[in-house]
Amino acid sequence: MERIFVFDTTLRDGEQVPGACLNPREKLEIAMQLSRLQVDAIEAGFPISSPGDFKAVKMIADKVKGPTIVALARAVREDIETAWKAIQGAEKPRIHVFLGTSDVHIQKKFGLDRQKALERGLDALRFAKSLCPEVEYSTEDASRSDPDYLASVVEQVIAAGATVVNIPDTVGYAVPEQFGALIALLINKVPNIDKIILSVHCHNDLGLATANTLAAVRNGARQVECTMNGLGERAGNASLEEVVMAIRTRKDYFDFYSSVNTREIMRTSILVSRLMGMPVQANKAIVGANAFAHSSGIHQDGILKDRATYEIIRPEDLGITDHAMVLTARSGRHALKDKTVQMGYDLQDREFEQVYERFLSVADKKKQVYDQDVDLIVQEVIFADLADSSLYALESYKIITGNGEAPEAKVRLRKNEVVLEAVSEGGGPIDAIFKAIDKIVGAFHKLEDFQVQAVTETKEAMGIATVWVSREGFRALGRGASTDILKASARAYVEAINRIGCLVAGKVERPGPKKQNGATESKGQSACVQA
Ligand code: KIV
Ligand code: ZN
Numbered sequence: 001m002e003r004i005f006v007f008d009t010t011l012r013d014g015e016q017v018p019g020a021c022l023n024p025r026e027k028l029e030i031a032m033q034l035s036r037l038q039v040d041a042i043e044a045g046f047p048i049s050s051p052g053d054f055k056a057v058k059m060i061a062d063k064v065k066g067p068t069i070v071a072l073a074r075a076v077r078e079d080i081e082t083a084w085k086a087i088q089g090a091e092k093p094r095i096h097v098f099l100g101t102s103d104v105h106i107q108k109k110f111g112l113d114r115q116k117a118l119e120r121g122l123d124a125l126r127f128a129k130s131l132c133p134e135v136e137y138s139t140e141d142a143s144r145s146d147p148d149y150l151a152s153v154v155e156q157v158i159a160a161g162a163t164v165v166n167i168p169d170t171v172g173y174a175v176p177e178q179f180g181a182l183i184a185l186l187i188n189k190v191p192n193i194d195k196i197i198l199s200v201h202c203h204n205d206l207g208l209a210t211a212n213t214l215a216a217v218r219n220g221a222r223q224v225e226c227t228m229n230g231l232g233e234r235a236g237n238a239s240l241e242e243v244v245m246a247i248r249t250r251k252d253y254f255d256f257y258s259s260v261n262t263r264e265i266m267r268t269s270i271l272v273s274r275l276m277g278m279p280v281q282a283n284k285a286i287v288g289a290n291a292f293a294h295s296s297g298i299h300q301d302g303i304l305k306d307r308a309t310y311e312i313i314r315p316e317d318l319g320i321t322d323h324a325m326v327l328t329a330r331s332g333r334h335a336l337k338d339k340t341v342q343m344g345y346d347l348q349d350r351e352f353e354q355v356y357e358r359f360l361s362v363a364d365k366k367k368q369v370y371d372q373d374v375d376l377i378v379q380e381v382i383f384a385d386l387a388d389s390s391l392y393a394l395e396s397y398k399i400i401t402g403n404g405e406a407p408e409a410k411v412r413l414r415k416n417e418v419v420l421e422a423v424s425e426g427g428g429p430i431d432a433i434f435k436a437i438d439k440i441v442g443a444f445h446k447l448e449d450f451q452v453q454a455v456t457e458t459k460e461a462m463g464i465a466t467v468w469v470s471r472e473g474f475r476a477l478g479r480g481a482s483t484d485i486l487k488a489s490a491r492a493y494v495e496a497i498n499r500i501g502c503l504v505a506g507k508v509e510r511p512g513p514k515k516q517n518g519a520t521e522s523k524g525q526s527a528c529v530q531a
Contacts, residue, residue, distance in 0.1 A: 004247060004256045005197060005223040006240065008034050009043040010272055011056075012072055013201075013237050014227035017278060021477070024056035025383065026275045031060040033271050034067065036344045037264040039240070040223075041068040043096065047086040048079040054086050061090035068092040070136065075099040075124035084131040094164070095128040097121070098138035101145040101153050114149055121153065122160050129161040136164035138201065143169040147182060151189045158192045164223060165196050169212055172205025172235060180215035187220035199223035202238045204230060209238035214246055217256065228272040229280050229287060241265050241286040241318075249312055263319040270372060270455075271379075277466045277477040279451055286318065321371070329363035336374075343371065345378050354381045365483045366460040373455060373462050376481045391498040392441065394490050395419055399429045411436035413494065430489050437493055445469040445497055452485050465492040469500060476500045 011027050011034075022030070027044070034042050044061065047054040061069045069090035073079035075097055087093040099121040100106055106117045121137070128135045137157040142150055154165050167186070169179060183200065187193055200216040200223070202209040213224050230239030244260045251257070269287040273280050282289045292315045294300050302309030327335055336359055340347055347355060358377045363369050392413045401407035406425045409432035413420050422439035426432030430450075438444055448468040454461040464481045465488040476499035480491025 001251070001255050001257045002222070004217060004258045005040040005199075006244060006258050006260055007041040007043065007070070007199065007223050007225045008037075008039040008067075008227065008240055009201075009225050009237065010034070010227040010229075010231060010240075011060075012043040012045050012070075013225075013233055014229075014231035014272070014276075015045070016233040017231050017236075017276065022056070022275055024052060024059050027056040028059050028063060029379065029382065030268075030272060030275060031064045031069075032344065033264070033268050034228075035064050036261070037268050038259045038261045039067050040259060041070050041094065043070040043072060043225075044087070046072040046083075048073065048076075048082045054082060057083075057086040058089070061087040061093065065091055068094050068134065070094040070096050072096045072098065073124075073128070075121050077124070077127060080124060080128045080131070084128075087132075092134070093132055094134040094136055095132045096136040096138065096166075097124050097128050098140045098166075098168075099124065100141050101139040101150050102141035103146070104144065105141045118153055118156065122156060125157055125160050125162055134163050135161060136166055136199070137162040138166040138168055140168055141170040142167040143174040143179060143182065144171070147185055150182075151186055154186055155190045155192060158190070158196050163196055164199050166199040166201050166223070166225065167216070167221070168201035168225075169203055169209075170201075172203035172209065174202065174212050175206070175208060176211045176215035179212045180219040183216045183219040183221050197223045199225060201225035203233065204235040204237065207235070209236070210242040210246065213238040213243050214254070217247070217254065228268050229278065229284070231272065231276065231278060239285070241269060245286050245313060245318075262317050266319040267371070267375065271375070274376075274379075274464055274466075274479060277468065277479060279453060279466065286313070292320065327359070327363065327369040327374070328367065329360060331363075331369075339371075339374055340378060343374060343378075347378070347381075351381055354384070362462065362483060366462070370456045376455060376462055376464070380481060390416055391501075392437075392494050394487070394494050397433055397436075397486065397490050399432065399486065401429055407432045409433040409436045411440065411490065413437065413440050429486055433486060433490050434493050437490070437497065441497055441501070443471060443497075443501075445471045445493075445500065448475065450489070452488065455481070463488045465489040467492045467496050469493070469496045471497075471500050472504050474500050474503045476503065 011030060015022060031042050045053040045057040047057045057071050069087050071083035071087045073083040073095055080095060083095050106112050106114060125137055139150055139153055157165060198221050200213055200221045202212040224243050226240035226243050227237040228240050230236040244258055247254045247256050280287055294303050294310060299310045333356055336356055355378055362373060392415050395412040395414045398410045399407055407429040408425050410423045411433055420440045422436045424432050424435035424439055426435050448470050451466045452463050454463055460483060462481055462483050463485040467478045469476060476496045478492040478496025480488040482488040
């Protein structure tokens with residue numbers, strides 16, 4: 001069996017989802033999880049796009065071991081230099097240069113002709129190669145390019161030193177047979193193609209990203225560029241879990257393998273969804289809540305007789321360990337420490353003590369503490385480190401409600417060591433809490449979206465609340481977790497208003513749509529606080 005290299009771009013293309021915005025510490029957390037997932041390459045970001053992104057890419061390059069760490073750059077010297085500065089500390093660095101090959105990109109975006117565009121690309125590639133031994137070259141909008149011109153570009157970038165050449169379906173225009181044929185044409189026509197890894201990068205505008213990626217693999221591509229949960233620009237990118245599981249489940253057809261540890265898929269999906277504030281749709285292939293739920297009587301009967309009747313993937317192969325109850329209030333420090341180490345966390349003593357305290361309080365309320373709960377507790381502690389005392393923190397809340405009465409919330413927030421309090425009525429208890437928080441802050445926030453999801457399936461499950469709020473043209477995400485959903489919601493709201501407060505005050509960079517493709521940076525409607 002031949003190997004397929006898995007290149008994850010959740011932190012770069014995935015982060016181009018409108019509104020999704022991670023701070024460097026969050027990006028690092030996702031990168032560490034991607035390394036546990038054992039992807040071959042992590043595209044950590046686009047360092048020239050913002051100082052926050054540069055910082056995140058550098059942090060990942062310096063700290064994450066195992067996968068190749070990739071930084072994106074346009075075919076522009078400054079981009080390439082900045083990308084190299086960000087990743088030069090990595091165990092295995094790679095600069096990823098991209099330039100369009102379709103006439104519409106060459107003429108309309110750059111005002112060039114094909115030859116001039118090719119020269120620009122080759123210059124950039126040679127410069128990148130002078131800094132970094134591994135260079136990936138992407139022929140942006142390849143699927144809408146003239147195949148003969150594309151083949152000639154591919155041949156020349158290989159001759160100039162590219163080690164990976166990527167063929168993107170940038171606008172999700174390709175269909176599987178045609179895209180497969182394009183890859184076959186390159187394999188047959190480009191004489192030096194065996195010197196490099198041929199890669200594909202498919203977008204999902206027609207819902208064909210996974211199918212196109214698999215067709216390319218069948219025809220000779222050996223690197224697949226994907227994102228977790230299929231996140232990405234517009235309709236997203238090929239979903240990593242779908243591509244990897246298709247290759248694994250249909251070994252009989254594909255005859256390939258990847259290095260991905262599929263038992264980390266679910267955990268990665270949950271982490272990405274939570275940190276990006278992008279819930280996974282219930283019927284999403286592989287990682288959706290219903291992906292393994294059999295509701296029809298006939299199916300349930302079959303499953304009970306033999307799982308193979310209606311199940312092509314074992315949930316445990318994705319790390320869905322239904323009954324893997326791990327810890328209880330009596331488990332003690334040692335067991336919790338073992339668990340966190342086994343889950344890949346490297347906590348300092350001070351952090352571990354905070355995790356243990358929170359664990360005891362969660363274990364008090366829940367009989368069983370699952371891996372997903374431990375993940376949440378650890379992440380809360382890690383990210384609490386980012387909070388500074390000049391931001392609001394939830395101190396306490398109290399709700400008075402009853403049949404036919406408008407709920408009333410009394411909320412206390414702490415800021416600069418001072419406790420501030422307000423009381424408000426609302427349409428429901430959560431509305432009352434949010435209004436009381438607005439009163440304390442002295443600003444109205446529009447609630448754009450609000451969701452609560454249970455982490456595990458028991459009645460005492462931890463709930464994760466996700467809120468999106470807007471104010472003065474800014475939009476921000478907040479998340480909170482607790483066994484008490486009112487508390488989770490209040491925490492999420494406080495996080496969001498802190499972020500917006502920083503943005504309004506101009507204390508943090510406003511990422512928004514990134515500087516890309518030669519375009520200038522525009523004012524972002526969405527944003528996050530950069531740590
Ligand atoms: O979609 C695309 O073409 C890209 C390139 C930068 C690889 O994201
Ligand atoms: Zn893309």
